[in-house]
Amino acid sequence: MLVSVLERMREFGIMLAIGTAFRQVRVIILTEALLMGLSGLIAGMICGGLSLVYFKVYGLDLTMFSEAFEEFGMDAVTYAIIRPDYFVTAFSAVVLATIVSIYFPLRLLKRTKPVTVINEI
Amino acid sequence: MKFNKKIMTEFLEVQQISKLFKPDREVEVVALDDINLTIGKGEFVVISGPSGSGKTTLLNIIGGLDIPSHGDIVLDGERLTGLPESKLSQIRRDHIGFVFQAYNLLPVLTARENIEYVMKLQGAGKDKAHKRSLEVARKLSIETFLDKLPHQLSGGLQQRVAVARAVAATPKLILADEPTANLDSKSASSLIDMMQKLNQEEEVTIIFSSHDPMVIEKARRSIVLKDGKIFSNICS
Ligand SMILES: Nc1ncnc2c1ncn2[C@@H]1O[C@H](COP(=O)(O)OP(=O)(O)O)[C@@H](O)[C@H]1O
Ligand SMILES: [Mg+2]
16 A cells, blocks of 8 residues: 555645645545455455355365374365354454555655645656 | 726735755755735736746745745735644635646546546535536637546646636636646647636636746736845836
8 A cells, every 4th residue: 555655646745735635635545445455355255255165065175195184083074164253354354454554655645745746756 | 086907905915935945954945035025816927037046935835835934925814824734725725726837637537527626625516517617628728628538638738627627616816836837839828828818707816937938928927036036026
């Protein structure tokens, strides 16, 4: 997120210069970051969910290592379990990561005068 | 006694403005040195002077984009100096239009969306914003480019969109820092002509800076800066 805000400093600088309130810019940056994070999460949940379902039905066949498993008293074929809190944890992690990732860019933006950004390039 | 001319109220006052930059601990640059000016409502003024004379700094301070080291700016009776950034931001949105040398349109918005941007910030509804953007676009002959993105337009057209954005939100004052510096002489000349027309039709005060003689001579009043001081201040 730092990279993406830095790349777009000029754009945010223009918005601030022509009268957008800082808090409006903050909302825009937060919304974009959350959308990005959440679309990643959804893609991840679909892939992860499908493979979980697969392994729940067919199991993870590790019979090639069956001797080793038997020594530990485990089955060579393990079946996945799906618990809703997997998704809750992932969701919270994404939201938290998003907030952390925009904290420093926002602080930088707040401290920079919009004109310096605009006139730089 | 009878007045034929409309009386100009002093609506912008630049009082003893100085600006020091301290890029290092050792170095100190005096960008503006005790500038005093009054500009009346409806004026069309150019600020000229060599590069580094303080034009940009002065326009930034007048527009509440930078804070002076000393002195006051009073715009239409309201003192800008000492106001917090949140209030300055609101004044910029409601009362000042900005045009920059490098156009500075928002790259992801179409020309129309750029023109309507400040109006929308002010809370204008969709219909009102649409009507106004079309009206202003016609005055600048850009009504056929409204659905284009900035990168699809030439520099001259982008700068006309930028002027439209500044004018559309009906500001009291338009500040344009070297608006023609990146344009060829034909586009530059027609941009200034359009700005002059808007100055009259929309009754908006315009202050712009330039170091191009052909552009400077179009303004009724010319203020020349040199080393951060006013070198001359002439009405023609
Ligand atoms: N942010 C800054 N830090 C240090 N010096 C600056 C800064 N901005 C402008 N200056 C200096 O202030 C003087 C006036 O600059 P400027 O207002 O940009 O002049 P102009 O627009 O007429 O070219 C120059 O000497 C410039 O180097
Ligand atoms: Mg300049």
